[in-house]
Amino acid sequence: MKFKDLGLAEDILKSVESVGFEEATPIQEQTIPLVLAGKDVIGQAQTGTGKTAAFGLPTIQNIDAKKEETQALVIAPTRELAIQTQEELYRLSKERRLKVQAVYGGADINRQIRILKKNPQIVVGTPGRLLDHIQRGTLKLNHVKVLVLDEADEMLNMGFLDDIESIIKSVPNDRQTLLFSATMPEDIKRIGVQFMKNPEHVQIKAKEMTASLIDQYFMRVKEFEKFDILTRLLDVHTPELSIIFGRTKRRVDELSRALESRGYKAEGIHGDLSQQKRMDVLKAFKKGELDILVATDVAARGLDISGVTHVYNFDIPQDPESYVHRIGRTGRAGKDGMSVTFVTPNEMSYLQTIEKLTKKRMTPLKPPTKKEAFAGQMQSAMEEIAQKLENTDLDRYVKQADQLLEQYSAIDLTALLLKVVAKEDINDIPVKITPERPLPAGKKQRSRRHDRYKDRRRHDYKDHRKTKERNGKPKGKGKAKNKNKERNFTIRQK
Incomplete structure (x- = not known):
């Protein structure tokens, strides 16, 4: 369905066109008319389905641009998602010249206070920092007409339930409330009952959430085998952009260092990094300066990066609902994606729980052999050489090349070139990957709804x-x- 058929104003449609949106996604098609009509909405959809525009476009249309007061509040689980949401809402509201501000921890609070004094019409923030501003009296919510809870399940998993309820109670009761979540644990359903007025439910089914364009595989491995198998997979798959998920911050640090020492262009992000460092890493990844992003669940939540072809779950998530969010990083915008999940023998019950949640069976995958990995390395090396031959001026090297050809055969020289480009020698560099405690075996899985x-x-x-x-x-x-x-x-x- 076209956006023009959803009841949006002409200036909003102009903004939609300027950002390159053409047809509405299912979540947008179902949500926008409801929000325009003033309904409370519970939307079950993961990141990457276009939910920011689903709540953003009608919210922008319902805001009075002439009034310099905060009229919409969006709560997001992470700094990255808050920033990305703020940026997208700013682009979508450009025709109306709305002021959109993001507030989050790890940034200068005094600067945020100065900006909030200017009364931006839309404020996007993380629960902790929003509550801080509310308690300080630097964020005025008495004119808020729309409250949005984005990725509510993740905020609950991170222990923000009490903060969220405190924020909700600080907003006028006659507001419109919009809640979006990939999954619907009991605490989120309770929020819908307690704080929303006859909400309309919009659901993207689980099989649609995990996307038919994503080929999902699992590999049964032992803990000590994981890293070598991962590097072989990278050599065989040669992904353009890939994300590797680790369970802990230590795991992310060790994996990113180990991959870099083996010649892969990789860096990691997690909650202990400074905001500037994380933004620098994400910028390099988006620009293609990095091929691999290693991340924890929280750090990667809400990332909006196009072109990710592969997701590798180095550690299977303890919370099976996180799997939906992880693989949602690939298979976007109609493009194919692939996910591979490593499962140790005592973690098979977690795999079964994930399959039950997504209503899709993962395909077992055999680890690549050394021979297959070597073939992948050689193929990548040949492609790199071919690309450089087309784009490099070699005139200044011709004389020396003739001298080498007089002493050595062309085959030997080419073989050496392949060896150097493929960086085969660094495959034996020792790396340190500390074994993680395996997940508890044979226990019933449940959502991490507690603090x-x-x-x-x-x-x-x-x-x-x-x-x-x-x-x-x-x-x-x-x-x-x-x-x-x-x-x-x-x-x-x-």
């Missing part, structure tokens, strides 16, 4: 109890006490 710190304490206690039982000594006596302390300390550092 993240409470989950951490419960996990530590269980491990403490198991350590005590293994040692067979009561707590607080002799070496067993020291071992317990050391064990718990190690877990908390993860």
